[in-house]
Amino acid sequence: MKKGTILSGMRPTGSLHLGNYFGALENWVKLQDEYNCFFTIVDWHALTTGYEDTSDIKNNINEMIIDWLSAGLDPEKCKIFLQSHVKEHAELHLLFSMITPLSWLTRCPTYKDQLAQMKDRNITTYGFLGYPCLQAADILVYKADAVPVGEDQLPHLELTREIARRFNFLYGEIFPEPQPKLTKAKVLPGIDGRKMSKSYQNTIALSDSPDEIRKKVSQMITDPARIKKDDPGHPEVCAVFAFHKVFNEGEVAEIEESCRDGKIGCVACKKNLAGKMTEYMAPIYERRQEYMKKPELLREIINHGGEEACKAAAKTMEEVRKAMKIDW
Numbered sequence: 426m427k428k429g430t431i432l433s434g435m436r437p438t439g440s441l442h443l444g445n446y447f448g449a450l451e452n453w454v455k456l457q458d459e460y461n462c463f464f465t466i467v468d469w470h471a472l473t474t475g476y477e478d479t480s481d482i483k484n485n486i487n488e489m490i491i492d493w494l495s496a497g498l499d500p501e502k503c504k505i506f507l508q509s510h511v512k513e514h515a516e517l518h519l520l521f522s523m524i525t526p527l528s529w530l531t532r533c534p535t536y537k538d539q540l541a542q543m544k545d546r547n548i549t550t551y552g553f554l555g556y557p558c559l560q561a562a563d564i565l566v567y568k569a570d571a572v573p574v575g576e577d578q579l580p581h582l583e584l585t586r587e588i589a590r591r592f593n594f595l596y597g598e599i600f601p602e603p604q605p606k607l608t609k610a611k612v613l614p615g616i617d618g619r620k621m622s623k624s625y626q627n628t629i630a631l632s633d634s635p636d637e638i639r640k641k642v643s644q645m646i647t648d649p650a651r652i653k654k655d656d657p658g659h660p661e662v663c664a665v666f667a668f669h670k671v672f673n674e675g676e677v678a679e680i681e682e683s684c685r686d687g688k689i690g691c692v693a694c695k696k697n698l699a700g701k702m703t704e705y706m707a708p709i710y711e712r713r714q715e716y717m718k719k720p721e722l723l724r725e726i727i728n729h730g731g732e733e734a735c736k737a738a739a740k741t742m743e744e745v746r747k748a749m750k751i752d753w
């Protein structure tokens with residue numbers, strides 16, 4: 426018996442990197458065995474900030490499907506689908522928009538931050554203001570109990586619970602109050618030691634081949650104070666060491682000590698890491714090669730996931746319409 430219902434989603438913003446993988450996907454792969462999981466690519470959410478140019482969206486969705494499946498999400502164990510395939514999300518979003526006070530949305534910290542940051546885009550739109558309301562619909566239409574997300578999403582979950590409470594108060598107990606499921610995210614820097622981010626071009630993609638991984642590891646910044654091989658090193662400032670912590674737990678203590686004592690050279694240290702990383706990522710890479718050959722299978726998986734999601738969502742919507750008396 427699976428424990429409860431989980432929903433999570435990602436905006437289709439292009440191919441995922443190892444920061445995204447260890448921040449979310451790795452955990453989703455574990456959760457699919459224990460919970461009744463819904464994982465959705467939220468293409469409508471992508472429009473809230475990207476409505477002007479939609480030329481990349483289809484391609485981004487494709488990449489995301491392949492990234493998810495190669496990371497190990499298994500369509501036999503969880504439901505993988507596109508938000509726009511399940512129209513119930515839109516209906517519930519509309520109904521929630523009737524009961525959500527404007528002030529809840531305008532004071533949402535993510536709203537204020539994004540408005541300040543995205544000066545280059547006109548996002549003073551109705552749709553963007555309603556972003557958290559749509560997210561609440563994504564979650565509540567499956568009556569999810571828990572939502573695995575990063576800390577940045579906590580305000581949206583708080584709003585989701587507020588909307589659920591308000592709905593339940595007005596029309597009767599329909600919705601649970603979904604809790605965030607935070608995991609200690611393993612933090613990986615980019616290969617230049619800054620935060621891993623596409624805009625810095627310092628990422629390792631989930632799709633990188635073993636050769637690309639080896640090349641990027643060789644380019645990683647190390648402790649700049651080490652010039653000669655026997656100079657004492659400072660692993661805490663070294664990107665390679667941060668990766669060892671994630672990919673090479675078994676040897677990390679030993680590496681730390683030999684680095685500090687100047688007993689290993691950075692070249693050997695990187696070679697060791699590249700071996701561990703390519704080994705870890707080999708099954709991901711292999712699954713990708715298989716899925717890339719079968720675009721019709723990807724479509725089948727997503728369509729099937731969408732149908733399953735629709736069944737669950739339709740059931741909730743019947744209850745919702747009945748409770749609101751919009752079922753004449």
Ligand code: TRP
Nearest residue numbers: 432433434435436467470560563
């Ligand atoms: N807002 C989320 C993000 O930017 C994406 C998202 C949309 C989501 N709907 C969701 C996440 C429902 C969890 C549950 O990451």
Ligand code: SF4
Nearest residue numbers: 658663665684691694
């Ligand atoms: Fe980094 Fe390893 Fe070089 Fe130490 S030996 S500075 S941990 S690459």
